[in-house]
Amino acid sequence: SAVISQKPSRDICQRGTSLTIQCQVDSQVTMMFWYRQQPGQSLTLIATANQGSEATYESGFVIDKFPISRPNLTFSTLTVSNLSPEDSSIYLCSVVGFGVNTGELFFGEGSRLTVL
């Protein structure tokens, strides 16, 4: 299994500012996935972060709003820029397991963002 640590676990930010969320994995992985869970909603994939190349964004998400870094095979950051109250959500980092856990998606504990 993969152990994923996310920081911060929660934060309260003012509108117009940005927040950067860090995700650290205990093993090397090719792809890392960033999901968003808005209040009362389901999880939605924001983007796939590949080491050594630009992230691939899903429909409705753009790099200017959600820039992603992937400097090595164990770490990624997601920035939520120019915050508005609609960005208040839980942001989750995830990776796919390997070996006996192939195909299983492992999640971080999530970063709860509240925008005032």
Place this chain on the structure above:
Amino acid sequence: AQRVTQPEKLLSVFKGAPVELKCNYSYSGSPELFWYVQYSRQRLQLLLRHISRESIKGFTADLNKGETSFHLKKPFAQEEDSAMYYCALSSSGNTGKLIFGQGTTLQVKP
């Protein structure tokens, strides 16, 4: 469009009663279906996937392509089964890219 629908936001049963959490999907190809579970104060984790055909914690789920359903069942609910359950679909062959349903909160009363 690909979609996963969980019609019940909340399902409340008594301990020992049978449980069925409904999941319907919309996808024209051959999807891979999953159930993920989030217990209180824990992170989201895989419960089971259709290709493994396993029973995990007494739960089973059968993929019915004719009805495009993947309902989760357990014959006798336990209090520790109380959690949020998400049905999810992978259409791309990349199981990191999932489409999730809205989730169903299962409440098992003593």
